Amino acid sequence: MLSNIKNLDTVYVIAEIGLNHNGDIEIAKQLINVAASAGCNAVKFQKRTPEVCVPDDQKNIERDTPWGRMSYLDYRYKVEFEKEEYLIIDEYCKKKNIEWFVSTWDNESVDQMEDIGVCGYKVPSACITDLGMLNRLNKTNKPIIISTGMSTLEEIDVAVKSFDSDLLSILHCTSSYPCSNDEVNLNMIHELKKMYPENVIGYSGHESGLQISVAAVAMGAKIIERHITLDRTMWGSDQAASVEPEGLRKLVRDIRVVESALGDGKKVIYESEKSSREKLRRFK
Secondary structure, three states: OHHHHHHOOOOEEEEEOOOOOOOHHHHHHHHHHHHHHHHOOOEEEEEOOOHHHHHHHHHOHHHHHHOOOEEEEOOOOOOOOOHHHHHHHHHHHHHOOOEEEEEEEHHHHHHHHHHOOOOOOOHHHHHHHOOOHHHHHOOOOOOOOOOOOOOOHHHHHHHHOOOOOOOEEEEOOOOOOOOOOOHOOHHHHHHHHHHOOOEEEEEEEEEEHHHHHHOOOOOOOOEEEEEEEEOOOOOOOOHHHOEOHHHHHHHHHHHHHHHHHHOOOOOOHHHHHHHHHHHHOOOO
């Protein structure tokens, strides 16, 4: 569980639905089904108050959408779930035995999610410098995960120090969609582990393919987050960098294989080796 993430023996795998549901609760349910059947630990959504989060100079910009031409502000409301939908999601995730939580983008969204009773929160990379929201999240006394894309080490440190909870986890991330392999920089996982030895360190991936996310587990990531979609050709800015259902199944499978192979780092002679040792070693 997210509340016990420090003590988990396995990698906590988050299927980031985000806004890939396109404002359709039935698509959201299908994505929850995909995540649950693949063996993910949680699904995550994004919650914004469009009136607050959309810059004033962008609110009235017209754009073409699958629902016709509309202002950018109207579009953001179109794809945003409200309390009614999240209550349905809460019930559905309980039925599917999978956790769910949200990335919040403003204080109003935190208040709404608190009313519903969400189990935890994520701070998106875009909001890591919103100290007012970080303070509001800290007051929830719930597990918090922060992403560190497009951030300096100084910004990350200020954000980390904004929380007094020992339930804080930190994800290495590069905020490009999709992210090129040469900008992933998995070695930052080691650096974050050195900087914050008391916190769980993970990886939020936006790359194409699965190999890099699996490699992150081998490098010590205890949380893996990937965007998921029913089809990468669907409408939405995150769809192209998302993992489709079969890919998600393979990703979780390979993560479980790698984590089982990591071991404890202590050199021992296994029972399976003893007969070979007896037969093949000439000098004892």
